Amino acid sequence: SQQGEEDPQALSIQEGENATMNCSYKTSINNLQWYRQNSGRGLVHLILIRSNEREKHSGRLRVTLDTSKKSSSLLITASRAADTASYFCATEYLNAGGTSYGKLTFGQGTILTVHP
Amino acid sequence: SQTIHQWPATLVQPVGSPLSLECTVEGTSNPNLYWYRQAAGRGLQLLFYSVGIGQISSEVPQNLSASRPQDRQFILSSKKLLLSDSGFYLCAWRNGGRGGYTFGSGTRLTVV
Numbered sequence: 001s002q003q004g005e006e007d008p009q010a011l012s013i014q015e016g017e018n019a020t021m022n023c024s025y026k027t028s029i030n031n032l033q034w035y036r037q038n039s040g041r042g043l044v045h046l047i048l049i050r051s052n053e054r055e056k057h058s059g060r061l062r063v064t065l066d067t068s069k070k071s072s073s074l075l076i077t078a079s080r081a082a083d084t085a086s087y088f089c090a091t092e093y094l095n096a097g098g099t100s101y102g103k104l105t106f107g108q109g110t111i112l113t114v115h116p
Numbered sequence: 117s118q119t120i121h122q123w124p125a126t127l128v129q130p131v132g133s134p135l136s137l138e139c140t141v142e143g144t145s146n147p148n149l150y151w152y153r154q155a156a157g158r159g160l161q162l163l164f165y166s167v168g169i170g171q172i173s174s175e176v177p178q179n180l181s182a183s184r185p186q187d188r189q190f191i192l193s194s195k196k197l198l199l200s201d202s203g204f205y206l207c208a209w210r211n212g213g214r215g216g217y218t219f220g221s222g223t224r225l226t227v228v
Contacts, residue, residue, distance in 0.1 A: 042219035042222050043160075088159060101148065102217075
């Protein structure tokens with residue numbers, strides 16, 4: 001299976017602390033994306049990092065990508081109670097012909113709880 | 117601006133009944149469209165994707181089918197629902213296969 005794995009499965013922290021979530025995948029990718037899902041809702045795209053990039057920032061989010069280790073991490077700095085949600089990594093992998101049609105493979109997610 | 121509409125939000129259907137979930141996109145043309153299913157507490161599984169009108173690709177064999185009768189309309193169907201079809205169904209689009217997805221708000225289907 002191409003599906004990635006995320007750890008931890010659940011993370012509980014206090015407001016103001018940093019939260020780090022990790023994602024591993026199995027095959028060559030075009031890009032890796034992180035999404036957020038509030039309970040019972042659709043997913044919201046957070047950030048995309050391409051296979052030739054190593055680090056990307058967006059506000060309080062920092063994403064790293066290590067293609068040699070086939071892994072990525074999402075860091076949320078100075079967390080807030082409103083950051084409580086599930087976070088998913090998704091990889092756009094390339095088939096043997098080098099195409100993807102934009103298909104994403106999602107990890108199982110990390111449930112983040114930020115206590116006020 | 118681009119928006120995606122998905123309905124209904126919640127659906128309870130008996131086993132053996134038909135299903136039709138609709139997804140429409142506004143503010144863009146020729147989007148790539150996707151149907152995903154999410155089991156409780158799990159990641160998303162890609163069911164179908166479409167790169168154009170009438171073009172449907174299935175990712176997993178199952179009791180469901182999809183159609184794209186118009187450029188910005190994507191429909192998920194079943195002739196006879198199974199208990200195992202229960203789940204959270206999400207429609208998504210992507211403009212030209214680049215950038216992140218935009219997801220609909222989802223339909224929670226419970227088959228009883």
